[in-house]
Amino acid sequence: MAAKGLKDYASEKGMKISNGVAYGVIGGYMVTLKEGYGIKNISFSGAVTDECAGKITAFLQSKEANKEYRVAQFNIMREGISIDIADTVGTMKRIRAFLDFFPNFLRENGIIGDGFCTACGNTIESTDESRIVLINGVAHRIHGGCSGAVMERADVEQARYETEEKNLGKGILGAVLGALLGTIVWAIVYYIGYVAAIVGALIGVLAVKGYEKMGGKPCKAKMPITLVLTLLGVLVGQFAGGIMQIMIDGGWPLLDAIYYHIYIFEDPEFTTAFVGDLIMGVVFALLGVFGILRKTSKENKEAALRTTVLE
Numbered sequence: 001m002a003a004k005g006l007k008d009y010a011s012e013k014g015m016k017i018s019n020g021v022a023y024g025v026i027g028g029y030m031v032t033l034k035e036g037y038g039i040k041n042i043s044f045s046g047a048v049t050d051e052c053a054g055k056i057t058a059f060l061q062s063k064e065a066n067k068e069y070r071v072a073q074f075n076i077m078r079e080g081i082s083i084d085i086a087d088t089v090g091t092m093k094r095i096r097a098f099l100d101f102f103p104n105f106l107r108e109n110g111i112i113g114d115g116f117c118t119a120c121g122n123t124i125e126s127t128d129e130s131r132i133v134l135i136n137g138v139a140h141r142i143h144g145g146c147s148g149a150v151m152e153r154a155d156v157e158q159a160r161y162e163t164e165e166k167n168l169g170k171g172i173l174g175a176v177l178g179a180l181l182g183t184i185v186w187a188i189v190y191y192i193g194y195v196a197a198i199v200g201a202l203i204g205v206l207a208v209k210g211y212e213k214m215g216g217k218p219c220k221a222k223m224p225i226t227l228v229l230t231l232l233g234v235l236v237g238q239f240a241g242g243i244m245q246i247m248i249d250g251g252w253p254l255l256d257a258i259y260y261h262i263y264i265f266e267d268p269e270f271t272t273a274f275v276g277d278l279i280m281g282v283v284f285a286l287l288g289v290f291g292i293l294r295k296t297s298k299e300n301k302e303a304a305l306r307t308t309v310l311e
Helices: 004-012 050-060 063-069 091-108 144-163 168-192 197-213 222-250 254-266 268-301
Strands: 016-018 021-026 029-035 039-045 071-077 080-086 130-135 138-143 307-309
Touching: 004 016, 004 021, 004 029, 004 091, 021 130, 029 091, 029 138, 039 091, 039 138, 050 063, 050 071, 063 071, 063 091, 080 091, 080 138, 130 144, 138 144, 168 197, 168 222, 168 268, 197 222, 197 268, 222 254, 222 268, 254 268
Parallel strands: none
Antiparallel strands: 016 021, 021 029, 029 039, 039 080, 071 080, 130 138, 130 307
16 A cells, blocks of 8 residues: 555656556666554565675664664565655655665675566566566566566465465464463463553464464464454453452462452443453553454465566
8 A cells, every 4th residue: 555655756767657666767676665563564675685685674774764763674585675764644754765765775785787687587688578567565676578478477376375274273273272372471460560561462472373283374364363362361351360360369269269350340430441441451551462363364465476467
């Protein structure tokens, strides 16, 4: 997706917009611009060697990249670089500055730009037929003869992905067990008297790890499973924390403590306080698990090769 800020910039630079992205050549590199959950993404198509990748990594991990350009995370591949910029007030100003600077930085560090076929790894000569193909959301200029092979590979991978056993049942069981561990931690923290985003994130992390450990495969259901279990973990953990308080501070046995905890919901003052804490807990948990959900969504999208011919 490309919103107004990116669309205005794309128009200024003569870039084209298609399939939810803006793409075009900037500073000698095929660049793709798009937006996601709280980020704007900039991708560069080019030939990246291991030596070049080390230099690029060093810069993107530097304080300068974080402070000046708000680089949140990045991925360097043989065929290019994908960079997430944290999307807050003034982001477009920083993206403009970044795109004025970074192509020259890539060139100085030996990254071959537009004119390199990411499909076969060879140079695209001026006499060669070429196409611009969107590969997993990033625009690449490739040889015309290579585009057919890329599209065929995408069809094969997509068919494999659609027919592959996702082990959803085992994955859900693992996610439940993982989330349960996080719920126990939440209950203890809530009993102590705190609500923390990091514990909400822990529930999500353990749910994802449990899903994967039990053999669950990337699929569309993985993200909602993580979200639902995280929210349930907060609810159950808060309820359990209250029961712990009754048992430990009041000396009540477990069953009596559970009954009493349910009974005191008849008190409007207690219910208001409980719901207020629950809302705060949910907000903190969502903040904590946001990155996990974004990563899970991206993982599913990249589980199979997706291609579209743009030109």
